[in-house]
Amino acid sequence: MGTLTRTGSIREGFEYQDLFGVAVLIEWLEHPERYESVAFEEDDFGFLDDVIRCTPDLKLTLSQVKHSGVPEASRTEVSLSELLEQRKGKKGPKGSLLQKWFKSWRDTVEEKRFSNIRAELLTNRTASDSLLRLIKKDADTGLLTLDAKKIQSDASDEW
Secondary structure (H helix, E strand, O other), rough: OOOOHHHHHHHHHHHHHHHHHHHHHHHHHOOOOOOOEEEOHHHHOOOOOOOHHHHHHHHEEEEEEEEEOOOOOOHEEEOHHHHHHOOOOEEOOOOOHHHHHHHHHHHHHHHOOOOOEEEEEEEOOOHHHHHHHHHEEEOOOOEEEEOHHHHHHHHOOOO
């Protein structure tokens, strides 16, 4: 496959997101007790809006899906500096991806509608060493999460 056009890359990204959404819906069909609701592109959750899952006990998972249309994407690392990059805007720097996601998560927490709120990033790219240094892995589930203690001690130069 050749290089994708801008439109082709966007379309491929939506397909990647749709496939994840379909997997969630299949999980819900197989285990109807697992979720109270599932939503897609839900504006109520700001920048964490791609796939939303809520359990009967009001545990919320906000999934942000990012896809790279570059053929070698699985070998292109997502770095901490990329997640923290603030692009120039007309009125000054725009918020970084991590800032936007954190604000969306925090705003949802402050609503106090849910018993627990977890945000996750799904991508077809790998994490860079600088990002992996800040992550802990759950031995039971394999889930990778940002470790607040590591962020405070190891990443201060990049924040």
